[in-house]
Amino acid sequence: MHNSPFAVVAKAGDTIGDLSTPRPIIDEDRLAANIARTQAYMDKHGLNFRPHIKTHKIPALAAQQVAAGAKGINCQKITEAEVFAAAGFEDILITFNIIGAEKLARLAALNECISGLKVVADSTVTVDGLSGYFATRKPLAVLVECDTGGGRCGVQTPEQATALAKRIDLAPGLTFAGLLNYPKPGAAAEVQAFLTETLSLLNIEGIGCPIVSNGGSPSLFEAHLVPAATEHRAGTYIYNDRSMVRAGHCGENDCAMHVLATVVSRPTADRAVIDAGSKALTSDLLGFTDYGQVVGYPMAVITGLSEEHGVIDLSKCEGKRPEIGDKIRIIPNHTCVVSNLFDTMVFHRDGVVTRVEDVAARGLVW
């Protein structure tokens, strides 16, 4: 973290309302409730749960998730995994095709440090690259990434998945660890069909499949509709956000992250300008047409963001309108990208700061 010559760092006991804005704040009780609720759902359905740490990037929060019962953690890049390995986590799945000499060297160093490192592959290029590097080293566990409708990475058919699993199984330096997918929501039946067909083909080939990892926050509470899966991965649930509310996964009162902002201008009766712009809220829309929900002002619309300003249309607000100097709270559209903008995260209970955590894995290049 950079040091400002006059930097003011929040500390335990401070009052949230006195903090300089803009600044995301996390409600400890909602955070704990979100962790407990999702873990209880997974436990009820006998699914291992692997939280994705990209949402918070804070080892202390992953420790809370593991203490609640999570089986391991999910990272999206090597540098994230390095930070969490250094913090003592052993069961780390990196859901990415790792390619290139520089990344392979660091992946191998990481694999020497922890017992449960796993990565994914969806092509022979990735598998052959991994095998070429790991053939003379401690073997690496590799899952086959399957595209079950998400439209991002992944092999396209159970036959391709099986062929790639076989290639991994035979590849020097690699062990086949299972299947993984990142589905579109509402597609549990498709996912189940893809996975069971692949498992059947693997069985015919005599290839064991220890892990079947299903994932995603949008499909979080459909996880039990995919019985072929052994585990589920999700990240956003720990903080929750406006997109999770819209998806019906939680209510506004379950959103643990608020972005605290100050009204700095009221140029017209219908316009408020706040000090939270795209460098605090991000431009992520996730299907919304505005940039967050203002708590307590349900008809206020954040119509536009510049980098350090947000423009709010108050024309539909009935009753009170926020005035210059008022501090307001915003539920962001997407919490994971907000985390990524701040070097530290402030936690509170009933408006009193409980702790300040470094967002330890933020801003690390791959």
Add this chain to the structure above:
Amino acid sequence: MHNSPFAVVAKAGDTIGDLSTPRPIIDEDRLAANIARTQAYMDKHGLNFRPHIKTHKIPALAAQQVAAGAKGINCQKITEAEVFAAAGFEDILITFNIIGAEKLARLAALNECISGLKVVADSTVTVDGLSGYFATRKPLAVLVECDTGGGRCGVQTPEQATALAKRIDLAPGLTFAGLLNYPKPGAAAEVQAFLTETLSLLNIEGIGCPIVSNGGSPSLFEAHLVPAATEHRAGTYIYNDRSMVRAGHCGENDCAMHVLATVVSRPTADRAVIDAGSKALTSDLLGFTDYGQVVGYPMAVITGLSEEHGVIDLSKCEGKRPEIGDKIRIIPNHTCVVSNLFDTMVFHRDGVVTRVEDVAARGLVW
């Protein structure tokens, strides 16, 4: 900056093609040419030039801008100004309404450190807040922010501007330093009319107006159409980006920032997936419907971003298509928000790293 236990930092002499991706890189020669070209335009028209450092947040780059002839610098928040003051800059304009006890204390400390600190105000609340704090301290220079059509902050009429200037002029602890606006592009005539009318009203009141600060990259090369202005502010021009190309301010070859990315998956013939997502490119669209321009593949469309993946539609590409492992370069839609995601920035000449600079003012809360 956080330390990864296995962090690899680029150094002078490294080859750009060997760097781990995703990673923005800056072409030194384009950077220097962009600085020289804009300064030459301002010099030709007798305008003082005040670069906005939000684009790069790197003192060494502001030093290049000042060496080329810039009159001072523009910051958007106190913490940015603190970093640049510590680096030796004296003439710093913070284009923001500073509100709240914590920020006022830091603003006063900053004002003691440098000779040319200036801020803006667009309301009596802001002015009275500043005056209440600075009445017993070294006086603070304050400009009146005017909304000349930009639709963000600013007083709405020349009469309001004059009344607020008068209030500043009479306020203990404050000195009236001038007028400031952030216009919408193509509105030079409106801006000129607003400013000249206000100057005329100020003249009647006997209030001198040392600075008339016009601004914005979108209206950069219209600056000479506002002769009432004494200075212009702009930031993006130093790197340039896709939005500047679309606006006709520069060509693709003038874009000094490229985001280097690696193709990590080719799930189908028409789909490529890269390792640059919204945590590298940001979700800023700025009116585009896709997330950046792929250099050398003019028909490739970055249709979607998740946090660490970008999905590219290759269906319209004729001829070669990028393959797994290929490194590609992307001209981002908006360079200022990309800078804000990375703790360090790598510079190169002809593909060889020349220097690595800390993005020193990144990630600082207000």
